[in-house]
Amino acid sequence: MKTYIGKIHLKWCKNCNIPLLGRVCEVCNSKAEEVKLTPPGDPRLGFQYDIDFVNKIIEEEFGAKNVLNGKIILLNKLPGNEEAYEVITDGEVKYIIYFDEEQEKWKIKLKLNGARDLMEKGAYKRIVKIKNDVVEVLKNKKGSILRPGIVEFTDDIKKGDDVIIVDENNNVVGTGLAVVSSEEIKKTEKGKVVKVRAFIKDEDKYKPKKTYNSLEKAFKLMIKANEGVINNYERNAIGFIKNTYERIKKPVMVAFSGGKDSLTTLILTLKALGKDIDVVFVDTGLEFEETLKNVEDVEKHYGIKIIKLKGADFWEKVKEYGIPARDYRWCSEICKLEPLKRFIDENYEEVLSFVGVRKYESFNRATKKRIHRNTYIKKQINALPIFHWTSLHVWIYLLREKAPYNKLYEKGFDRIGCFICPAMEMGEIDKIKREFPHLWEKWERVLRVYAEKHNLGEEWIKKGLWRWNHKKRE
Ligand SMILES: [Zn+2]
Incomplete structure (x- = not known):
């Protein structure tokens, strides 16, 4: 590596x-x-x-x-x-x-x-x-x-x-x-x-380890054992938000996705700058009910109004554009980026957007600068307050804050986004099939119609081949 x-x-x-x-x-x-x-x-x-x-x-x-x-x-x-x-x-x-x-x-x-x-x-x-x-x-x-x-x-x-x-x-x-x-x-x-x-090796030692009566108890102790570290991270992030705002002096926006990282970023931005900020949620039409519920929960919990944007209807567009694939992600552009771009164009000269991107998420993300201009939406300056946090920092923080996080996390989901996405792994698809069979069936019907029309066969659906190469398909 x-x-x-x-x-x-x-x-x-x-x-x-x-x-x-x-x-x-x-x-x-x-x-x-x-x-x-x-x-x-x-x-x-x-x-x-x-x-x-x-x-x-x-x-x-x-x-x-x-x-x-x-x-x-x-x-x-x-x-x-x-x-x-x-x-x-x-x-x-x-x-x-x-x-x-x-x-x-x-x-x-x-x-x-x-x-x-x-x-x-x-x-x-x-x-x-x-x-x-x-x-x-x-x-x-x-x-x-x-x-x-x-x-x-x-x-x-x-x-x-x-x-x-x-x-x-x-x-x-x-x-x-x-x-x-x-x-x-x-x-x-x-x-x-x-x-x-x-x-085994010669020096091997083994002893069963301590257990807790409940996971809740263990989490409480984990929060206590990391209190000082988390306070430092919080102080640093709030300082970063304040300083960046002072320096750039533009209207502030937080794009809330229903995920843990954007929730953390929202909490920190509210603490740093108060409620005079725009919080925006883009509904792609492929959101889990839990995510839509989470948007409401967050509004209630923090006494804020979240601006809800909606892009073109995915289920209509899929008839026109065909099945999205990893090399053909029209849906991300049309259903997610486009409505946000339009909103920004209509409302700001320039906007300072605090985003919950973290470098540990992937090698790709690690190369990002902590403040940078968005390549797709030029009027948007992105700043990343939790860039140096790991997923565990985020979780300990959210648990300590008793923050209303998305309940999907308690159903084994790690990546909160569209319930169907060509970036999904087969294990994730398996989870959707198990936990949300009605959502999967809706998607499978679309796949089936497309597969029949293009002679793609059952494997293309069952083995998840639809996620891959678009160019080969047509
Ligand atoms: Zn200890």
Whole structure:
């Protein structure tokens, strides 16, 4: 990874078992320990929905129940085309969940301590027991487990599954990938069975970590443990907003999207400049009901009026323009940018717009300047008060402020926007199908009409091929 965004802020108090953003825990004064995770490193806070979701994958695959209850989890999206997240809990990455597009389901990869937690919680599936002398051979290194090294195995293993490796005393000694199924292990006396993913080292220590009665309790402690850091970030952002306004002296606008970052930016701007600002929401016609409700909640909570703009009707335009794709995002221009551009043209000479863009969101965003002119809407000067915040800063801030955030976040959504978008991953589409079947059906009907007309076949719909290349399609 070449691009440098900045250091990854995530740390952990191993004593309180909560995430930290600063160097010490402000509750118990313990020194914060680094959490190793994959860049760009902008993990999101897991809600109960996410905990239940990962618990369910674990239970299906290994039989262990409620493994993550009473703990704070964070989900760190991995770069790449496959939708995958590192699941961080107890201060380390314990699992990776990923959406298997072939099998159309979420699956899991185990880290060593993740596997140990599973055994503590009664895992009884996908276990391979190996001889103690093989453990000695594999210790401190990785390799493969061969058929003669195996004592026992459960009969549910399929090729490509993650398995827990235990020694003859049932201690977890590793995790790995089954290269053959239980059926095949039974039939053979030699050959490779498991490719080791992680294996114990000499200095390994393992101890189950502290849990909380409720996630709410854990969140409260997390807010307390990060209070000073969050106050500093807030002070800095408010200072930035005030200074930028003093310098540029233009009418101020906040574009509110219903997402957490724009909500945070709105709160900070209200604190810095008061209510004499324009707050604008663009309804693309593809908004979730939760988002429209959130706009109302925010108006009520802060005693403000939000200006609602509406662009061309997507469902009409789709007949004219065809299905949007990643290289053909007419919808973003026509349904989102155009109404905003018109509003700005009609109302301002120039406008200073505070925007909730954060550098940790992506490598692409990290190259932005904190104050810059919008390339599409020239009259708009963008300023980014929370540019240096991570997703966790935002969440701790919103929770502390008891801010009315969009309820979609409690349904496993991370990116709030149109309910249908060519930028969506297959895992996100799977979530829409599960949580909002009526919305998906409406879209699938449009896809079907288009597919029939252009002879595109069922795969084009089911495998999400519509999201890709527009030019090839016509
Ligand atoms: Zn602590």
